[in-house]
Amino acid sequence: MDAAPLHSPFGSTRSDSMPTDKPTQRIASLISAATEMLFALGLADRVVAVSHECDWPPEVATLSRVTSSRVDSAASSLEIDEQVQKQSVAGQPLYEIDREQLEALGPDVIVTQAQCDVCAVRYEDVVELVAASDRLSATNIVSLAPETLTDVLRDITRLGEALDVPQAAAQLVNQLETRLADVEHRVAEVPDAQRPRVAIIEWLEPLMIAGNWTPGLVERAGGRYELAVEGRHSPYAEWSALVEYDPQVLVLCPCGFDVERTLSEVARVTERREWRQLTAVKNGRVCVLDGNAYLNRSGPRLVDTVEILAHLVHPERCGVPASVTDPQQAWRPLANE
Structure with missing residues (x-):
């Protein structure tokens, strides 16, 4: 869930740059x-x-x-x-x-x-x-x-520079970019017509579509994402808009909720009459994702998220990511009852 941004992406209120004569300790x-x-x-x-x-x-x-x-x-x-x-x-x-x-x-x-x-x-x-x-x-x-995800990687670099560990930051960013490149390579040959429409729900009631970095994550994972714009805050949405978009892959991951918490409230969407109209529901391509861990935080694990989404969107090309030690805790298919 989002509000308007306040100030520049990265800065210090005390000086134009952090002191470089000694490491920051606390x-x-x-x-x-x-x-x-x-x-x-x-x-x-x-x-x-x-x-x-x-x-x-x-x-x-x-x-x-x-x-x-x-x-x-x-x-x-x-x-x-x-x-x-x-x-x-x-x-x-x-x-x-x-x-x-x-x-x-x-x-x-x-x-x-x-x-x-x-x-x-x-x-x-x-x-x-x-x-x-x-x-x-x-x-x-x-x-x-x-x-965006690019901003997240830049923030890792800037944080490393500010805290006098630029080499560690460069190494971490390189590792993350290598993993992203691997996913993009796996889905690169998928024609646009075969890239499924994806919707990621960031809040169940009222309905909210995940924005910010999420559209870019889905696109890197080989899906189409047209209900929100990358770099803009997550919008509220009408159910009629979701039905019209008709996602082929649907992911439920409310902000701050893990899998179990989302499952405890999933009836708020599954009992609506519009639910069974969705192609993703009809084809059994709905899952609950741990939004608290994998979507709502603008940290390094967003790369894990790209790998997870690639598996959910293109399981024939992308297996269960090695970065996820317990897939059952990370995501769970939602039974079509």
């Missing part, structure tokens, strides 16, 4: 995608705090949490959307920062985001907190705001 990550980047860059020993949503890799479980949500995530999809809309209209933040704990930890760098007010702590709230705190007066803020 990092607080206020967004799960950044946390995954930091660990992939080999910076686990520098991370002293993470957000309440950070759950990957498993090692983050021992780290201090310095954010919390003001939204009841146990509520239904419709109720969550209503909470978000109500607080947004009132200008209230959806997340809070634990100022006292953050000051006590004393990070040299805070990594946050300016891409989506609904997804994580607002960039301006981080800026205001740091500006008002004498104890954080020397803290730099690094902000990410990717809109």
Whole structure:
């Protein structure tokens, strides 16, 4: 679920560039995608705090949490959307920062985001907190705001440069690009006419189509994606538009939901009369994907997502990706009952 972007994709509120005379020692990550980047860059020993949503890799479980949500995530999809809309209209933040704990930890760098007010702590709230705190007066803020997969790879490079590990960043990006190239090679010979129409549902009620980087992921995986535009925020959609588009492959992956949570609410879409009109449903090409892990976070695992989508869209060309250790936890076909 998305809101308008705030500021430039990557920057520091303290200076035009990070200090280069010594390595940055202590990092607080206020967004799960950044946390995954930091660990992939080999910076686990520098991370002293993470957000309440950070759950990957498993090692983050021992780290201090310095954010919390003001939204009841146990509520239904419709109720969550209503909470978000109500607080947004009132200008209230959806997340809070634990100022006292953050000051006590004393990070040299805070990594946050300016891409989506609904997804994580607002960039301006981080800026205001740091500006008002004498104890954080020397803290730099690094902000990410990717809109495409290319932006995500660039952010890895920039994060590596900002934290004095440019070689590690270059190596990681090269590995990810190699995997993407392998997928693209496997589907390159598929004629346009044989590339199925794909729809990825980011919210069940009300219906929302995944935008931002998602159209590019699907296209790299050999599918067509015409209900949202790459680089633009995820749009709400009418069921009539989904029926008219008539996807041949349909993926359900609500923002922040794992497979089990999505399955617990899947009746919100499967019991609608429009559901059985869809070609994907008739042909048994519907699955539930762990959106929390594989779609909603703008981190390195988006490459895993391309590999998963390639398997779902072209199973005859792309096998189960080696990057996924437990496919049953990552995605599950939805029975056509």
